Amino acid sequence: MSAEIGSTTAAATTPRGYGPMRRKEDARFLRGKGRYLDDIRLPGMLHAAILRSPYAHARIVSIDTTAAEAHPKVRAVITGETLAGLGLAWMPTLSHDVQAVLATDKVRFQGQEVAFVVAEDRYAARDALALIDVEYEPLTPVVDARRALDPDAPVIRDDLTGRTDNHIFDWEAGDAAATDEVFARADVVSSCDMVYPRTHPAPMETCGSIASMDPVTGKLTVYTTTQAPHAHRTVYALVAGLPEHKIQIISPDIGGGFGNKVGIYPGYVCAVVGSIITGAPVKWVEDRSENLMSTSFARDYHMHGEIAATKDGRILGVRVTVLADHGAFNGTAQPSKLPAGLFHVFTGSYDLQAAHCTVTGVYTNKAPGGVAYACSFRITEAVYLIERLVTVLATDQGWDPAELRMNNLIRAEQFPYTTPTGWEYDSGDYPKTLGLALQLADYAQLRREQAARRAAYERGEADELMGIGLSFFTEAVGAGPRKHMDILGLGMADGAELRVHPTGKAVLRLSCKSQGQGHETTFAQIVAEELGISPDDIEVVQGDTDQTPFGLGTYGSRSTPVSGAAAAVVARKVRERARIVAATMLEVSPADLEWSKGRFHVTGDPSASTSMTEIAMAAHSDLELPEGVEGHLDATCVYNPPNLTYPCGAYVCVVDVDPGTGQVKVRRFVAVDDCGVRINPMVVQGQVHGGLADGIGMALMEVMAFDTDGNHLGASFMDYLLPTAVECPSWELGETVTPSPHHPIGAKGVGESATVGSPPAVVNAVLDAIGVRHADMPLTPAQVWRAMQGRSLRTDLAIG
Structure with a gap:
């Protein structure tokens, strides 16, 4: 319950005609009719499980899969050696690092993926994990980011050529000299050391994937719990070497994401390999412990901050030093050019004269990640x-x-x-x-x-x-514009496609993906406001790369700032096309028409008007349109936010x-x-x-x-x-x-x-x-x- 109080503008509750509306998608969710990943059953589908390391840091001496392969229900056992033979042992992370799909040389965090079993049912797959014999040579783990920088600390990423320490990056923002000058003349200075501890998005639904490779058409269909279907398709094409147009990513209903479902996990890649090897669809769904132990975390920042002010309470500047724990692989989901994310906003909401910050990133023997968990790339910490x-x-x-x-x-x-x-x-x-x-x-x-x-x-x-x-x-x-922000070279712009059918009903296709935010309602309201048709008559399609335009997905609170903007822009394009049709219907110039919600009317004569439904039918009829003007009411756009x-x-x-x-x-x-x-x-x-x-x-x-x-x-x-x-x-x-x-x-x-x-x-x-x-x-x-x-x-x- 909430107290609805405090509106400071007369129309604050319903600006621009928007207003309260029950969510369209809730009808199926409240009746238990949602379609989540684990609801999907494909003919002949096999099930998979992952063997994970009990050690945080250990060298792999040997892996014996003989007993597991002899299990009567096991169809395949995949190891890092298997993947290496296919050229799939390593995959790129969202931060241009590389991560082992299945460990080969050593394990670098507890819960790291070591082997992948495909069996006839999930119970047999789990049982077979116990039959895999892995000999480990334990190594000293590093779980403290401060210890990671010690000269004598064990090197975690010794797989990287020339790596002799655990340092990842140094980043800074602001003006160090100007900030030092401000602090030198300040009357008072306060400082504080603080830790924003590692937390986890902990979505209701854990991560999972179903991969199905059609050996006849060569098409790979992947049902997966992803917040960024198009980005996943591109990464699969890069990793597996498959033609991108032969890959379809379908993200069904998702039980929460919060950044946890942005990146690609080894289980996803292994499901694809499992389908290729067995010739059957392969489903992998992690349990809760796997989700908490091995999928992307958030935060884990050690911060020292100083703040300078005058004696009468005027804040002058801020100076900050941060040590960022990125785990065993640098898989942070944030723009490529910003290794510390948007920590730039550490100046907050205050009018400061100067500020300076340095951030150092390090590897530790913890699960990789650093997701945009319910924040836009490190803003929560800032x-x-x-x-x-x-x-x-x-x-x-x-x-x-x-x-x-x-x-x-x-x-x-x-x-x-x-x-x-x-x-x-x-x-x-x-x-x-x-x-x-x-x-x-x-x-x-x-x-x-x-x-x-x-x-x-x-x-x-x-x-x-x-x-x-x-x-x-x-x-x-609203991550963008793409000239400043990308992930793996993919610019952060979003696409939208809108089509109004002859009867005035509409379909909006978007590149974002809901994890419970109410996209089917909100985006329908945006189009309804622009075109004057009922939100109930607008279907919002999302989460299927074969059905939607390319875009970078939903995270960093970019749904309405980017995809919402795309929906408004594409609807306005359709409305301008409708203006030309209406002008032809009313036998006037398009410039002589005025728009009032849902209708065009002749300037000065509101009785001479036509509705959007009538325009939609006329646009598909034998109405003689001006030369060079196509019929139908549809449009596309790619919205690249200016800021x-x-x-x-x-x-x-x-x-x-x-x-x-x-x-x-x-x-x-x-x-x-x-x-x-x-x-x-x-x-x-x-x-x-x-x-x-x-x-x-x-x-x-x-x-x-x-x-x-x-x-x-x-x-x-x-x-x-x-x-x-x-x-x-x-x-x-x-x-x-x-x-x-x-x-x-x-x-x-x-x-x-x-x-x-x-x-x-x-x-x-x-x-x-x-x-x-x-x-x-x-x-x-x-x-x-x-x-x-x-x-x-x-x-x-x-x-x-």
Whole structure:
């Protein structure tokens, strides 16, 4: 539930005619009629399982598959040696690294793929794994990014020519000299070391693939849980050497992705090889432990930040050093030219004079990845860094954190605003957004309540401490334009195709792929707004490379900023074609027609008009159109965004903390988001609700932990905890609306905003409650209790 409050514009709920609409796709989902990967059964289909390494770092001495191959139901056992003979032992990652499909020389993380079994059923495939005898020579693992840089640290990627250390890259942004000068003349400087721990997207549905090679036509059909079907098709063509037009990728309904399903995993490639070898379709679906242990993680940043200010609270600059743990293979899903992703926005939403950041990436003996998990390529880490630094500065100087933020936010008249790292924020009214959040939360009253409760606690009349945490964030979403952003050389532009049939019904084909965001509804509403036909009469086709135009898929909150823009542009192309048809029907010049939703009418004579349905029929009839004008109502476009879009938000979190146990309860959460024009407020609310819950999970319970031997300690939901409705309050939502000036409909995107802004708000609230300057996430009861050791908030409280 959410409180619908805080609209700051008269038409904020339904701008441009958009408005609440129940999701079209929910009818099948709520009835259990969705079609997920594991629902698909192909004739003669075989099943596969993967043998994974129990070691984080070990040399492979030998692999004996004899017993497994003798199993009566086993059809094939594939090893790295098998793949090497086919030229498929290694595959490219999304960061231009290479990753072993199946380990050959050694294993580099616990859970790495060693062998692939294809059998008549999934149980036989799993049973056969135990029959494979692998002899390992254990090696010393490196699970600490700081240890990875030691000169005597074991070299993880010794497969790479000339590799003598675990260093991957160095990256910097901003002006080091200007930043040093700002810090030299600052009155006050605060610093903080913090870790954004490794977390996992943990989608409801795990990853899987069904590969079917037709030996007659040579066509490969792959059903797979991917957020980027067209990118997968291109990579399969590059890896397997198959003609791209002979590859069809079908991504059916997906039970959540969150970045986890962007890249290609070894199981996908092995399923293809298995189908080629056996001549039958091969299905591989991982279990939950495999998903948590071996698929793409997120975060894992060690950050040192410094913030400089004047004595009256004017923030001058930020200086940051980051150590990024990329696991055993550099498979981060982010633009090729940006090895540290969009960490450029570490300057946040503040008007700074200078900033500088350096990021060093390293290999460790952990699963590879670094996905765009519910954030646009490292923005979550960047926002967490700056919002913690601002709060630490306020704490050190005794300033109110809300007032400090308000006095340093970028002002509305400064947009478009170029940050010290060179990124151009498109629009916003940050003070209004923060002001609304403070108003809805009644911030002044909260501080009075906190003071009263603290006094009661010190008198022994209360058992809990109350904390108030704030965050303000700017997101950078809609990955593009392609001249700046690509993955494996594929530019981040999206295609759209729209066809209006003679009866006025329409089909929109898009290159993006939904994992639950409501694309079938939202994009139908965009076309409906542009053409004036009902969203119910518009079918949205996605997730099939044979049926949709090329594009880079859905991640980084690029659905509406990029594909949504493509949908609007292609609909306007169709509308202009309809104008010519209507002019012929009404026997006037196209320039003499005016458009009102769903109809063209003659200027000055609204009675002389024709509807889009009538135009569609006429466009397919024997109507004599002007010379050179084709009939029918269809169009295509490729949308290459001129810039990212920059949604923002202000969050206020209120927590209660039991000092005796360290237990944290999130009592209230006020979230004000500005995502530009809102197409469907109901979908926006759902996205924000999910992101806020996600943020609570990361702040209070989620962490991918490893012991010193590299053993993964979070391979089940008994150990890797996720938030439930019990841990979440009743969200209080508000909105401001500043349209993006360069987006065709002014939309900015919102899918990942709440996940970006909520973790620092929760952490700031907990630390505000317990009076501790800093403690790293996740703030579990044990972590909170440890943070409070040695601090006495009342004289009779002793925590040892």
